Amino acid sequence: MSALAASIAAQAASRLPAVLEHCRSIVASASSSPSSPSTLVLEQQRLGAAIQAYFGCADAADDRQRRASAEAVLAGTLADLILSECRESLRAQAAPAFWAVLANTPQPDQSNSGAIATWLAKNMQAAFAVLEASIAAHETLFEAVLDFAQSIPSLSAAIRAFNVNTEAGAIVFARPLPEFAAMVEQFVTLSYWAHAVVHDDVPNDWHKRICDDVPEEAIEALQQAVGAATAAVFSVCQRRKLQHRVLMPFVLSQLDILVKAQTEAMANLFADSCHEAAGQWIDTYPAPWLRHVLGESDECDQLISYLKTQWLSQSLAALRTTELFDIIVDYPESANALSDLRALLIHPQQRAALVQTLRASFERRLLHPGANTPDILTQYISAIRALRQLDESGVILEQVCAPVREYLFGREDTIRCIVSSLVDDAESDLRDELANTNASANADSDVSDTEDATDSWNPVPLNADLTQPSSLRKTSDIISLLISIYGSKERFVDEYRALLSDRLISTLSYDIDKELRNLELLKLRFGEANMLFSEVMLRDITESKRNNTSVQERMPESVKLDFPLNVIILSRLYWPNFKTEPTPLPKPVEDFMKAYEAAFEILKPTRALHWKHSVGIVTISLDFEDGELEFSVAPAMASLIMLFERDDPWTLGELVEATESSTAVVRKRLAFWIAQRVVIESPADTFSVISKIADQGVPLQGIDADSDEEDALHNIDGEAGEEAEGDEELDVTQCFMFVSMMLTNLGSLPADRMLTMMGMYAPTMPIDDRSFRRFLSNMVADGKLATSGGEYQLVK
């Protein structure tokens, strides 16, 4: 045994320097770097010591254990020596050779992108060619070492795990040039360009960036040069398993850019189905490119599949989720975008995010005082339709729209808006809905009717909040859904009655054909019994027309007026209560009414008439020296202005006495005429009528009850000079649009609340307190706004 061991050691001692020398020469021939013998000498000394130890114990022939361990030390030392020699050689030769190519070729003029591309392609190709050569040389070296090591089994085992590709990658790229990352990044970008330019699919403006200054005829050459270089570099990377170390981060960031660009390109394209197009795009462009860069492999296939099923689709889903509010606005034109989103919503957390995002959009864009109730309703109706397409269980709709419903419930004019869009002339979704869904009227009271045969059955998703009543999810038609905001039909019917009353009283025309048609539609939906009041109201109008004609014929000549006075006689229990205020009327009108009463009682002996003096409409013309102004106003307004015919000016106290009304009521009525710029208050509590229409041109200051009235009046002249300046800063039209929206929705508001709201909802409108108040005053002076008690309201 000891003789064999001795011979192996001797063989090793004698052959190793020769083997290493041989290796060195191989490496040296592959690179220009000179060899360094110092390590070799050092390692030879270490090896010598190991050999001596081995032979030392070989003398004690019978001590097997010591000999075995000495042999292991020898093999280990040999392995260390060989591997460190290989590593040292890679470090000393392969790495510098590679980096030298990249570092020593000067980059051309920065501004010339075509030249930079060419330079980068050539440089990378050259560097990787050098790398490939030196790794190949080390491979040969290592094969020789392995060959030698076969004579010592324990040595062979120790060095077999050594992988030249792995070691080379680790050593060469351990300390890259600082600019290397940027170079590879651009190289990868270039490779996609060269790959995609063939197919005309170069995203963003890369094409421009890469070859803007390249003459048209040279582009093909550039593309080929880049193509050849990238093919060469990628094949070195694939052969030497360098994809992860060198390329992968940049391939991923490249894909990220492509996915983002592709997603961006699909923004707002709600009419087309983008989901499928996205899949086709991946198959056509990124997939072949990835195979080109990474080589055919399972990993590459997985990456492509991930790109399709997750990456791009999630990016598209996120885009559509943020766009959902607009998709709803565009519905049904956006039906394809909804189908996409429906297909892309895979994870429960996506649905949760969607609900959250959409709720936030609703709150930000719709549920604020600046939005019109009709607009909120329109969007809500659109949301009902759109979200049902997205999720027929109704869970998303319910979760998203709960705040919308709550908000609509809190708005005073919601019912009125719903009702008026049901019955208005203008084309409206709801009106169509009313006409179309009458067949299923009263479905909510009939359980068997709620099963719609055409609806496919779908189970309620697991994340549905089952604590919520499911009625919403089941209710099928939009009008029922809207009515359910209020819980009952009755409130709705009441509101219709109020609306109808307003319409009939404010037009006071006997022509009600349209209202009769509406009533028929509403009867079908709400049931005849519920619409009885409205039916009586309309009947009253028809009957009034007939009675009025008969009564007018019986009127004595003595009370005849020089204007028509027609009467509508109501069945009092069927109309909403009218707010009645004491309203003294002009004597001739009162006389006429008395005679009318008498004539009516001849016609209907067992019935009596009771006047509602404050209700009605009077059309008057105010004749001035220089022209006339016409108004249609409530009788009280007419009576008030008639007082000025007799006397002018009036004090507030005198007017209160003459009209038998309270100070507040008189002020309110005066505010109307002041807003119309017919009456002027000057000084305080003294009122007079303008004498010429031309006088209306004088800008009046709105009276803000919060501030001292004298002050407000005093300011008229003082601020006149600054007005022009202020108006320039303020977009008056826009500002008025906003103010009128707020006031339409909220009735009346003080100036500072309006200002706060504008700050919140129209932050782009630069406005300060002072110019806003001046704006309001001007609006009051223009008759667009009225002010009382420090609050502003719209003049209708």
Added chain:
Amino acid sequence: MKVRVKNWSAVAVWRWKVDDDTCGICRMAFDGCCTDCRLPGDECPLVWGQCKHCFHMHCILKWVHSPNANQLCPMCRQEWKF
């Protein structure tokens, strides 16, 4: 300034000339209508008996024709005469 009225649309309500508010038979408001009617006024008129009691016409007709009413006014039990 002169004010010229061009048109005046006035509003009034009608009431039956009766002291009570409700019909003694159906307990509905006189200015409404009886339980069988839908529309008030001419469609559901009032009648006065010789005893001066007043009812919806439909109510008293139904009443006097019912077997145990014996043609008596339900308020004063006198014979009902129009």
